[in-house]
Amino acid sequence: NKLIAELKEGTSPFQKPWNDSDAPAFTIPVNPTTNKNYRGMxxxxxxxxxxxxxxxxxxKQADYAGFTVEKGAKATLINFVKTSNMxxxxxxxxxxxxxxxxxxxxxxxxxxxxxxxxxxxFNAEQIKGVPPLAEYLTQNRAEQRWTPIERAxxxxxxxxxxxxHGGNEAYYNKAKDVIQLPFKQQFDNETKYYAVALHELGHxxxxxxxxNRSMEGRYGSEQYAREELRAEIASLMIGSELKIGHNFGQHAAYVNSWVKILKDEPFELFRASADAQKIYDFVLDLGEKRDLKQDTKATQDNTILEKGGEAATLAKGDEIGYNNNVYKVLDLKGKTFKMEDMxxxxxxLKQTDGLFKSLVGAKNNPAEQQLVTEQAAEEVSVSRNKIGR
Known part of the structure; x- marks a missing residue:
């Protein structure tokens, strides 16, 4: 009933994705005593x-942490699958x-x-002694290699x-298994492009x-609206995780359908939230597997070099002497290497660039690389001491 009322008033999390400070209004709730996010419904x-x-x-968790729940504070009921006890x-x-x-x-x-x-x-605003939110976020924010846009x-x-890419519509074609998006420059900014793209990735x-969700309904049908509800909740979660928010946009057309569905079947929100959590887990897991694969590949290459073999790529932290210069690999983002010379x-630097192949070759010849590195260092030292060039 609460969500139905908010949908009618236009104040639901879906319809107000940004707060007054221009930051995503929806943040995944978290338990600070376990540092685990609350899930689904x-x-x-x-x-x-x-x-x-x-x-x-x-x-109990507040008490164990040394905090005090304010007198008269009203608790909020949740349900979950319990696998352990504190x-x-x-x-x-x-x-x-x-x-x-x-x-x-x-x-x-x-x-x-x-x-x-x-x-x-109880919410932290109802509890005395809880550290300021900014302090908590600073202490518990996982180190990210990428910016929000890069993560997306x-x-x-x-x-x-x-x-x-092309046209003015964004949609997923299940029959062809293809996502269709307008060109990035057609959006107001990159954030909106990726918010829409990730929504379609949810579908x-x-x-x-x-x-393997049921997505047989046509546009405007109740079944279609059910799928949109799942993708919308997932978009909220993913947008919060990536710090890019989400774009309600064209999905406003589904509000009346959602209200009708939730009135007729209140439990549908639980089912939709559960499916949205599966979408969130599936999509985020893609990125984690990719990062792990890249890290494993870099480790394998370094191991190969240590054993006298040849590496097939570059790795973060590599410093390679080549052509009277020394190139350092600052980071790896997708298939693009962030480089710095002396x-x-x-x-x-992309893997298709000629310099990439040359640097990999130089990496596999450490003796020659050492000589080039020393020569380059000497030349740079002399060059930096020249004045009036």
Missing amino acids: NALWLSMQGYQDPRWMTL EAIRDVNGDKIKEESGQTQTRVTALDKPMITNAWV ENLLAASQANIN WSGHESRL EGNKFN
Whole structure:
């Protein structure tokens, strides 16, 4: 009922994707005591409670962390599959063991079998003693090699989806298994392009060779609207993870259909959220597998070199002497290497470039490379001391 009301008022997470500070309005709710995101329906439900802080925890978790839930605070109910249990560590007298900070020492024990259970959680804005959100994000933000746009591009590349550009429409053609998008320059900015592209990638994930969702309905049908609801929730989650937000745009046409479906079948939101979580997991996993593959390839090449073999590519951190210069590999993004020469000039290098093959060849000849590196260093030293050129 709450989502139906917000859809009618135009205030649902789908319809207001950006907040007043021009940042994504939807942030995946997280439990700061476990550093795990809430998933599926729980993520959507908690994000609709009107709080700006995405952190949530139970009364027990707050107590163990040394925080205090404000008197009279109203908890929010969630349900989830429980696979482990957190309990306080006690001394021989049965008293809880606390750290100097006042936080109770805990341990996590696995349950014999998963169980579906409920939990009442409180938002960080209802709890005293919780560190400021900015501080928490700084301490717990995973190091990212890529910018949000680069992560989005990497996900599209990792999917190996067939993407065609042209025209003014964005859609996924299931029969041909093709994503159709307008050209990037037709969008107001890159962020909107990638938000739309990832939405269509969400539909692409439903192909029978992937997550195999039912997508038989035609445009305007109820079945079509159900699929759009799944892709829209997934877009919220993926946009939050990548920090690019999402673009509601043309999907406003489905609002009335969603309202009707949710009125007739309230549980459809749970099913849609569960499917959206599967889309999120599937798409994000593509990027993780690609990063792992690239890291593994670089490690294998270095191992090959150490054993006297020949590497087939470059790796981050390589410094290669070639043609009276020394080239350093700063980073690898997709199939493009970020390079820097001895003069400090930075440039992108692709595997199809002639210099790439030359550098790989030089990398496989360390003795010759050492001589070139020393000569280049000497020339740069002399060159930098010349004045009035």
